[in-house]
Amino acid sequence: MIDETLDPERETAKISPLDPGSVEVVENAGGKLVPLDPIGAEVHGIDLSSESPPSPEVVDALEREMARRGFLVFKSDTQVSPEDFLRASAWWGGKELHSTHGVHPATPGGNKHIFRLSNDPRHGIPGVGPQWHNDGSFNTDTFSHAGYHIVRPAEKGGGTYFAHQGAAFDALPAARQEFWRRLSSVNSASGVVHPAVHEHPVSRCESIWLHLGMTGAVIEKLRDGDGFRLLNAEELKQLCHEYNDILDAGLNNGYAIAYEYRAHDCIFIDNLAVAHRASAEAHLPAEQQGLRIMHRSTVRGVDEFRPHHGLPLHLDIRGPSPLGAGVWQAGGIGFRWDDGIPMQN
Numbered sequence: 559m560i561d562e563t564l565d566p567e568r569e570t571a572k573i574s575p576l577d578p579g580s581v582e583v584v585e586n587a588g589g590k591l592v593p594l595d596p597i598g599a600e601v602h603g604i605d606l607s608s609e610s611p612p613s614p615e616v617v618d619a620l621e622r623e624m625a626r627r628g629f630l631v632f633k634s635d636t637q638v639s640p641e642d643f644l645r646a647s648a649w650w651g652g653k654e655l656h657s658t659h660g661v662h663p664a665t666p667g668g669n670k671h672i673f674r675l676s677n678d679p680r681h682g683i684p685g686v687g688p689q690w691h692n693d694g695s696f697n698t699d700t701f702s703h704a705g706y707h708i709v710r711p712a713e714k715g716g717g718t719y720f721a722h723q724g725a726a727f728d729a730l731p732a733a734r735q736e737f738w739r740r741l742s743s744v745n746s747a748s749g750v751v752h753p754a755v756h757e758h759p760v761s762r763c764e765s766i767w768l769h770l771g772m773t774g775a776v777i778e779k780l781r782d783g784d785g786f787r788l789l790n791a792e793e794l795k796q797l798c799h800e801y802n803d804i805l806d807a808g809l810n811n812g813y814a815i816a817y818e819y820r821a822h823d824c825i826f827i828d829n830l831a832v833a834h835r836a837s838a839e840a841h842l843p844a845e846q847q848g849l850r851i852m853h854r855s856t857v858r859g860v861d862e863f864r865p866h867h868g869l870p871l872h873l874d875i876r877g878p879s880p881l882g883a884g885v886w887q888a889g890g891i892g893f894r895w896d897d898g899i900p901m902q903n
C-alpha cells in the first residue's frame with residue numbers, strides 16, 4: 559500500500575546529526591558520543607555504576623540526543639548491576655520509575671521495577687512486543703523513556719528494531735500526513751486516547767504514533783464540521799498496515815535500525831521519539847538461538863500525552879461505542895489487523 563503512495567522525493571527522511579554542543583558537554587565529562595547509522599548513538603565513558611548521577615548539563619545533553627536520534631547505547635566492559643541500571647533509568651524524563659508489569663519469578667530480588675524478558679520461560683517472560691509499539695501506551699502519560707539492559711545476549715543474535723517516528727512521519731505523502739493528523743487512537747486495555755501525530759516535546763519533530771498490539775479503536779476528526787467517526791475494520795486494517803510499512807521502510811530509507819545487542823549494553827530510548835519491536839530472532843527458542851535475557855525499565859512520563867481536537871484523555875472502551883459504527887474493541891491485544899502475525903504485549 560505504501561509503495562503505491564510514497565512520494566519518491568520524500569523517501570529519505572532526515573535524521574539530525576549529533577549536536578556539537580552535546581558532544582562537547584559529554585566529552586568535557588570524560589565521555590564520548592559515537593553516532594550509530596542511521597539512528598541512535600553509543601555512549602562511552604559514562605559510568606552507570608557511579609553513585610552520583612552526571613551533572614544536570616550532561617543529563618540534558620544525553621536526553622536531547624535521545625530525543626533527536628531516538629536512543630543511546632551505554633557501552634560497558636563489565637556487567638551492569640540491576641540496581642545501577644534502575645538508578646540510571648531515573649536520570650531521564652519524569653525522573654522516577656513507573657512500573658506496571660508482572661514480575662517474573664527469576665527477577666533478581668523480586669524487584670518490581672524490572673520487567674524480565676527471555677526466550678526461555680524459566681528465565682523471563684517470552685514473546686513480548688513482536689509488533690511496532692511504544693511502551694506504556696495504556697497510561698495517559700505513557701512512559702517518557704524506557705531502558706533495555708541485555709543481561710545475556712543470545713549467541714546467535716536476537717535484537718530490537720527501532721524506528722524514528724519523526725522521520726517516518728516525514729516519509730508519508732502530504733495527503734496521508736493530513737489524514738493522520740486528524741486521527742487519535744484508543745487503547746484497548748485502558749481506553750486512554752492518544753494522538754496519532756504529535757509534536758515531540760524536545761526535538762519538536764512532528765511524529766507519527768500508533769500501537770500495533772494494543773489499539774482498540776481509531777477516531778477520525780472529520781474535515782468538514784465538528785464531528786468524529788470511528789474507522790471501520792477495513793480502514794483500520796489498512797491504517798495499521800500503513801504504519802507497519804512506513805516504519806519498516808525506515809530500515810532501507812535511513813530512519814530505522816535493527817540493533818543487535820553486545821554484552822553489557824544498556825539502551826535508553828526516548829519513548830516518544832522511537833517505536834520499537836522485537837526481532838523475530840529474539841523470540842526463537844533458547845535451544846536454537848542461545849539463551850537471551852533482558853531487563854526492561856520504564857520511566858514516568860513528564861506530561862499527559864493528550865489527544866488533539868478536543869477529545870478526552872480517556873473513553874470507556876469497555877462500554878458501547880460513543881461514536882456509532884466502526885471498530886470499538888476492548889481487551890487484550892485489541893484490533894487484530896493481520897491474522898498471520900504474532901501479537902503480544
Ligand SMILES: [Fe+2]
Nearest residue numbers: 687692693834
Ligand atoms: Fe516494548
